[in-house]
Amino acid sequence: MDTIRITPRRLARMVAAPTAVLAVVMSLLGVMYLAYIADPEGNLHDFPIALVNQDVGDTIDTDGRAEHVNFGKQVADALVAGVPADQVDLRVVGISESERLMRTAQIYGAVIIPSDFSKRLGILGVGSVVGGEIERPIITVQTNSGMGPYSAGIVTRIGAQAMAEVNKQVGDQLTTRVRDTLAASPQGSPEISGAAQLTLAQPIQVIEQEWRPLRAGAGMGLTAFFYALLILMAGVVGAMVIHTMVDAQLGFQPTEYGPWYVHYPPTPISRFHTLLLKWGVMVVVAVVISLLYLLVAKILGVAGDQPVQLLLFSVLALIAVGMTCMASLAAFGTAGLLINLAVFVILGLPSSSGTVPIQATPRYIAWLAEFEPMHQVYLGMRSILYFESDYAAGLGRGIWMSLLGLLLALIGGIAITRYYDFKGLHRENFLDKKAV
Structure with a gap:
């Protein structure tokens, strides 16, 4: 097997690049999470x-x-x-x-x-x-x-x-x-x-x-937050897993489990059709995961009295989050992982209002809650679990914001992959180019 010598310059890049990226990401994480919880009463507004x-x-x-x-x-x-x-x-x-x-x-x-x-x-x-x-x-x-x-x-x-x-x-x-x-x-x-x-x-x-005291199994008003978090994580993690495993099956990257390694021959497929395939898998996964979540919630007694609404909204929200993450990966490649992490996790959890009221957080976090996906999903879950699925209590906003996110994912994903294909930036075209 040919070996490529690791020069001091390459070693320096190997150390500096991940260190810089992680420093920025983790600093943002620290600022958002510590500012979120540091002084709720001091941040109180409206x-x-x-x-x-x-x-x-x-x-x-x-x-x-x-x-x-x-x-x-x-x-x-x-x-x-x-x-x-x-x-x-x-x-x-x-x-x-x-x-x-x-x-x-x-x-x-x-x-x-x-x-x-x-x-x-x-x-x-x-x-x-x-x-x-x-x-x-x-x-x-x-x-x-x-x-x-x-x-x-x-x-x-x-x-x-x-x-x-x-x-x-x-x-x-x-x-x-x-x-x-x-x-x-x-x-x-x-x-x-x-x-x-x-x-x-x-x-x-x-x-x-x-x-109206909450029923048993409501977790003192925290089950809605954790259910929304489960949906969000299923969408983000599910998108990464589907993206990686579908690409492996199509031959665009190797598959490695322990000592087992395989790299399938590349499949002649456009970026646009690859994204459609991943989206299709995401829809199936969203239904299966939402059903499993509902089953677990029923067993634990936290599903509430609106199981149908809970299932349908979970599927919608999971599809919206998952397809948005995949559109980001299709547009930005590996950088899409960091973008998804920032949008859905780093900025999403503090602005969700699931634990600390949004009016008790810094105003910039309250501003993020206007459009951050986690907050919209939480409002829908809270309405279903605690407020009898009242549209005015957050379910209406949760549905329409999920549909808006889904629409933006469809438009953005289709536009960017069509553009890449139109410019001739097909993934298979790069396979014959060997790294120097």
Whole structure:
């Protein structure tokens, strides 16, 4: 066997080329992943939460005259003023609109002031000096569990921070009102007990509540992310495997397993028809893999109540990802592997919003989520698994973005391979040229 001597210059290239490529790729990976998780609350922006004030108010006696008050409105106004507008998108809506926004995955949670808030607050003031059992007025902070476990924590912390200041303001007002009422009483000015003062200082009880708790097997809202990740990886890895094995069968590269080595004679086939063949294999693989994923999900109890929708969307998304990866490989060759890695994995996972809400990531990552495939697949999976396949909850966007990606893959793949064939850049033409 002829041997080619490895010169110092060639050895230097062997070391420098992969080192440079890996340095760039891994640096990008480090920047994206560490920036994604480093400071979610510091990166918070446009985080949507609903504020619902159902309080109908109450009539109280003030200096011998009836006065209508609405403490719920005061609390709502205080929340709007107290919540940082550059971080939280606080939407003041009715209860039916809040339910719709929750159901369609448009908000991460809601702060709800009940209809009897003013009445209970008035009773609390009277009860602080009159014997008997009383209950503190309640404000409910609802979390949308289907939006992911981290989002629920952010909603709870925002609610706790905002309500702490509101509680102080309301407590100060209520204490002053009670003292003024006692001072004007003909019976004199009885003292407020220490226990009553503590109650008046923190008059509002904040209750945390899950809106439609997720069923068993939902993984606290993480199964949609991991299912989307499985689909994405099947598309990327599947494209690489199909690309390599089909090329080996066509004789464009050798096949080697351990000591077994074979290099089939080259097949006279154009780049365009080679790509069509690979795409056809990808369609078959997408159906088989999606069925296997669904079977595993059913066995583990994570498939949800929409198995048909889950299967169909999985097939569509897998075909779109796989065919796009193959078009990239057809256009750029080996460099397509790095492009696919960057687009689908390095940039895709941090912008997916599957673990950390997209509104809690740096703005450039939120911008990537507008078109990155992983985010679109995740939205579709989340809608199917947690929101009854509601199109408005992300399934519609997932379908149309998958179709758009598939269309771009078809147009780009056909155009580039046709162009290469038209220019006479057939792969078989290079087989007779020996490397010097």
